[in-house]
Amino acid sequence: MTGAPEPRDHPVPAPATVLGRVPTGTSLRRELAAAARSRGYTSSVRDECRRLREEIESIEVGAVDLAAARRRVAAASGEEERLKERVAALRGDVRARRAVEAETEEALADLETAAAELSNAQTERIAAEQALERARERAAAARDERERRLELRDRLGNRRREARRGLVADVYPAFRGALAAVPGVRPATAGASASEYDGPPLAASIAAVRLADLDAPVTLGAEAAHWLAVRGARAPEAVLDAPVVRSDAERDT
Amino acid sequence: MLLIVTYSEAARTGLRNLCRRHEEPVVRRFGRAALLEATEYAAFLAVRLRETHGGDVQIERTEPFNEFVALDESVRGAARAYANRETAATPYAAFAAGTEHPDPERLKGEEL
Numbered sequence: 001m002t003g004a005p006e007p008r009d010h011p012v013p014a015p016a017t018v019l020g021r022v023p024t025g026t027s028l029r030r031e032l033a034a035a036a037r038s039r040g041y042t043s044s045v046r047d048e049c050r051r052l053r054e055e056i057e058s059i060e061v062g063a064v065d066l067a068a069a070r071r072r073v074a075a076a077s078g079e080e081e082r083l084k085e086r087v088a089a090l091r092g093d094v095r096a097r098r099a100v101e102a103e104t105e106e107a108l109a110d111l112e113t114a115a116a117e118l119s120n121a122q123t124e125r126i127a128a129e130q131a132l133e134r135a136r137e138r139a140a141a142a143r144d145e146r147e148r149r150l151e152l153r154d155r156l157g158n159r160r161r162e163a164r165r166g167l168v169a170d171v172y173p174a175f176r177g178a179l180a181a182v183p184g185v186r187p188a189t190a191g192a193s194a195s196e197y198d199g200p201p202l203a204a205s206i207a208a209v210r211l212a213d214l215d216a217p218v219t220l221g222a223e224a225a226h227w228l229a230v231r232g233a234r235a236p237e238a239v240l241d242a243p244v245v246r247s248d249a250e251r252d253t
Numbered sequence: 254m255l256l257i258v259t260y261s262e263a264a265r266t267g268l269r270n271l272c273r274r275h276e277e278p279v280v281r282r283f284g285r286a287a288l289l290e291a292t293e294y295a296a297f298l299a300v301r302l303r304e305t306h307g308g309d310v311q312i313e314r315t316e317p318f319n320e321f322v323a324l325d326e327s328v329r330g331a332a333r334a335y336a337n338r339e340t341a342a343t344p345y346a347a348f349a350a351g352t353e354h355p356d357p358e359r360l361k362g363e364e365l
Binding site for chain 1: 260261311
């Protein structure tokens with residue numbers, strides 16, 4: 001059982017993966033970072049990210065499954081309790097028979113058998129507890145590795161955000177320039193940095209694609225095509241500065 | 254109480270969501286761990302989280318600590334004296350040497 005996929009280990013997505021489709025469905029920062037990468041910008045922390053990814057991949061995490069050991073302890077403890085009660089009852093029986101001077105041979109034999117069983121059950125319970133303790137020690141080592149992997153993944157996530165911030169800052173002036181070519185958008189809405197951007201997300205996606213240097217054509221969704229059509233007469237190819245493929249939904253409308 | 258510790262992002266997110274959805278049994282939350290009340294319902298939530306995330310979820314049972322029950326006066330007194338020592342740089346082993354305070358190696362060998 002590994003739970004949900006953990007995307008942080010994955011290599012950085014190719015620019016065309018992020019920007020190959022409008023709307024992109026991702027954040028302005030990711031769009032601009034992808035555009036920057038497509039234009040050959042690299043992040044100052046790229047090597048560190050690669051090193052972290054390699055380190056994470058090299059971690060071998062042992063299984064942590066103590067359920068069988070816990071179940072064995074529970075079963076052994078239950079059996080021990082049951083036999084303790086049986087021994088107590090048989091002792092009472094023997095005492096009662098002695099009190100009335102009745103025959104005790106059979107009762108004593110039963111008691112002896114039960115006492116032997118109890119002794120075995122106690123041995124098994126102790127063995128089960130020791131086995132669980134050893135399993136816990138092994139699990140602790142495996143958890144150390146899982147903890148280290150999680151810390152590295154967190155660090156990788158932070159470095160990646162840092163890398164994106166740097167790339168975004170690198171291309172933000174160029175992004176403002178690209179935004180000026182998107183019809184019906186005032187470049188002033190872009191502000192001085194990505195956090196100040198106050199324009200329509202779609203306009204930002206279009207400008208990011210225009211800014212990017214992509215190898216493959218860009219798929220333009222119906223709404224995005226409509227958005228462009230009502231704002232200007234220029235062809236989407238001219239605005240995006242890339243070959244455009246309309247999505248199927250667009251041809252029908 | 255139940256101590257739940259997570260060891261992956263998915264399990265950590267699962268625990269965070271659990272705590273957000275079920276405020277009542279959550280005694281305290283830490284980054285990727287939480288203390289839950291000792292109720293069957295809290296245990297149900299914890300075991301369910303482990304069913305989903307397997308070895309990335311650790312469940313332990315804790316008990317309240319009472320130093321007046323668990324420790325001799327000599328250990329409590331040593332802790333008090335060491336906390337109030339005049340030379341901050343002295344390690345405990347050196348502090349205890351030649352005094353009536355318990356030897357740290359002996360304490361390490363004593364189970365509570």
